[in-house]
Amino acid sequence: MSEKSKMENVVTPLNWRSKIQLSEIDSIDLDYILKDEYVALPETQYPFKLDISVIVICIKGTLNGLLNLKEYNVTGPGILIIMPDQILQNKGTSDDFEGRFITMSKQFSNTLIIDAYDRFPLFRSISDHPWLPLNPDELDLALDYYNMFLKTVRMKDNSNRAEMIRHLSRAFFYALNHKFQNLDLESKKSKQELLTERFFHLVKEKYREQRGLDYYADELFLTPKYLSKVVKDTSGKSASDWINDFVILEAKALLKSTNMTIQQISHSLNFPSQSFFGKYFKRYSGESPKTYRES
Numbered sequence: 001m002s003e004k005s006k007m008e009n010v011v012t013p014l015n016w017r018s019k020i021q022l023s024e025i026d027s028i029d030l031d032y033i034l035k036d037e038y039v040a041l042p043e044t045q046y047p048f049k050l051d052i053s054v055i056v057i058c059i060k061g062t063l064n065g066l067l068n069l070k071e072y073n074v075t076g077p078g079i080l081i082i083m084p085d086q087i088l089q090n091k092g093t094s095d096d097f098e099g100r101f102i103t104m105s106k107q108f109s110n111t112l113i114i115d116a117y118d119r120f121p122l123f124r125s126i127s128d129h130p131w132l133p134l135n136p137d138e139l140d141l142a143l144d145y146y147n148m149f150l151k152t153v154r155m156k157d158n159s160n161r162a163e164m165i166r167h168l169s170r171a172f173f174y175a176l177n178h179k180f181q182n183l184d185l186e187s188k189k190s191k192q193e194l195l196t197e198r199f200f201h202l203v204k205e206k207y208r209e210q211r212g213l214d215y216y217a218d219e220l221f222l223t224p225k226y227l228s229k230v231v232k233d234t235s236g237k238s239a240s241d242w243i244n245d246f247v248i249l250e251a252k253a254l255l256k257s258t259n260m261t262i263q264q265i266s267h268s269l270n271f272p273s274q275s276f277f278g279k280y281f282k283r284y285s286g287e288s289p290k291t292y293r294e295s
Contacts, residue, residue, distance in 0.1 A: 033103040061097030125180035207246040
């Protein structure tokens with residue numbers, strides 16, 4: 001059994017929601033939470049998984065821990081980004097640590113960048129570089145964003161605050177993406193990473209017509225099994241999962257941002273029937289198209 005498999009066997013879920021609810025927080029429900037000190041990442045003897053995204057703006061001091069088997073002992077200023085489903089073991093912080101914490105539900109973070117193709121470069125960059133050192137000007141900018149988040153979340157009477165937070169967060173991630181891209185240029189891409197990029201270019205062009213893994217494997221002259229393994233190894237998700245992500249995010253965007261009927265959306269995504277589309281959507285999103293549109 002591999003070391004990672006052994007670790008996954010002892011990974012325990014963390015009941016972070018109960019901890020959050022017991023603390024004083026600035027939040028929009030439990031979708032978006034801001035805090036100067038954080039209770040959802042306790043020091044632990046064993047690794048655990050979170051179903052949320054956590055952004056730590058480290059102003060000063062040191063963070064210690066394991067993230068997906070890799071040890072991190074990092075000193076601020078910088079930003080640490082923990083994605084949903086990553087394996088984490090928090091070993092604590094130095095006595096002089098000072099930081100700001102942003103927590104986003106998985107559902108909220110998935111809506112930040114509607115175009116699924118845009119999500120992958122940032123996702124892979126974060127997987128490769130979860131810790132991003134900041135110079136003084138970049139730290140000031142990150143804290144400016146945090147303060148804007150805080151002011152917006154506190155606008156309790158503003159019915160648009162969730163959308164305002166969503167757009168501010170999107171701008172924040174695009175600013176980070178620029179820095180991540182500069183880091184990526186410094187590292188030579190492997191054959192597997194280049195193959196995964198080719199896969200994503202192809203999916204970007206064809207996901208409305210082709211949802212089967214076999215099609216993409218044939219186009220890339222690979223077996224479906226090998227393609228899925230390469231994509232999984234480089235991105236953390238299987239090729240089929242990414243194809244489904246493209247389709248579901250497109251469907252969600254159409255349901256929320258257009259007046260198209262569900263039948264028209266089904267047709268635009270080349271499903272054989274509205275019923276088939278409804279079953280597919282519910283299987284991968286957990287709710288029906290109608291329920292999602294009305295939520």
